[in-house]
Amino acid sequence: MGVITYSQEFKSAIAPSRMFKALILDSHNVIPKIVPEGIKSVEFIEGDGGVGSIKKTNFAESSPIKYTKHKIDALDMDNYYCKYSLIESGVQFDKIDFVVYEVKFVATDSGCICKMTSEYHAKEGCELKEDDIKQGKDKALGLVKSIEEYLLANPDVCA
Numbered sequence: 686m687g688v689i690t691y692s693q694e695f696k697s698a699i700a701p702s703r704m705f706k707a708l709i710l711d712s713h714n715v716i717p718k719i720v721p722e723g724i725k726s727v728e729f730i731e732g733d734g735g736v737g738s739i740k741k742t743n744f745a746e747s748s749p750i751k752y753t754k755h756k757i758d759a760l761d762m763d764n765y766y767c768k769y770s771l772i773e774s775g776v777q778f779d780k781i782d783f784v785v786y787e788v789k790f791v792a793t794d795s796g797c798i799c800k801m802t803s804e805y806h807a808k809e810g811c812e813l814k815e816d817d818i819k820q821g822k823d824k825a826l827g828l829v830k831s832i833e834e835y836l837l838a839n840p841d842v843c844a
Contacts, residue, residue, distance in 0.1 A: 687807045689815075691822060694800050695829055699836045701790035701797035705765040706843040707832050708799075709788065710734060715843065716742075719835045720828065723748065736760050739772070751775035758785070765790035765797075780811040781818070799829055 697704055707715045713727040725743045732738025738757045744750055752775040759768035771784040785804040790797045803822065807813045836842055 687812060689805045689807070689813045689818070690802060691805075691818070692800070692802045693822070693826065694798055695826065696793070696796065696798055697829075697833045698796040699833055701765045701792050703836055703843045704790050704797055704799060704832070705762075705767075707836060708829065709760075709767045710762070711843060713740065715832065715835075716828070719831050721745075730754070732757070740769075744775075749776060755786075778808075780807055780813055782806045782808045801825065801829075 713729065717724050717726050723745055725745050727740060727742045730739050730741045734740075734757070736757055736759060740755050740757070742753045742755070744752060753771060754773040755769045756772050757767065757769045759766070761767075766787070766789045768785065768787045770786070783806050785806070787800075787802040789800045791800065803818075803825075805813055805818050
C-alpha cells in the first residue's frame with residue numbers, strides 16, 4: 686500500500702485561535718452557514734468534539750459525494766493543531782483506502798499560517814497520481830479561503 690503526502694500552506698489575516706475554532710472546534714455550526722450550496726450539515730455522531738469523536742458531513746443534493754465521516758485522532762487546542770482521518774464516505778473510492786489530515790495554525794504578526802498535510806493511503810495494488818486527489822485538495826483550500834473571508838466580514842464570529 687503506497688502513501689502520497691501533500692502539504693500546503695495558506696497565509697491568513699485571521700488570528701490562529703479564530704481559524705482553529707471556525708475550521709475545527711465549531712465547524713459543525715460555521716461551515717454549513719458559509720457554504721450551504723455545498724454542505725447541508727455537519728454533526729457529531731460519536732463524542733463531543735474531542736479525540737475519538739466522529740463527525741459526519743452531509744453534502745448538498747447536487748454533490749456526487751453524499752456524506753463523509755471523519756474521526757478526530759489528535760487535538761491540541763493550545764497549539765491549534767488537529768489530526769483526523771476520513772473513515773467512511775458515501776462514495777466508494779477506486780484507489781484510496783483512507784486519508785489522514787493534519788491541520789495546524791501558526792501565529793504571525795498579521796494573522797496566521799494554516800499548514801495542511803494530507804496523507805492518501807492507496808488500496809492494495811493501486812497507484813495514486815496527483816490527478817486522483819487534486820479535486821479534494823482544491824476543495825479543501827477553497828473551504829479555508831471561504832472561512833477566512835467569512836471571518837473577515839464577521840469579526841464577532843468565533844472571537
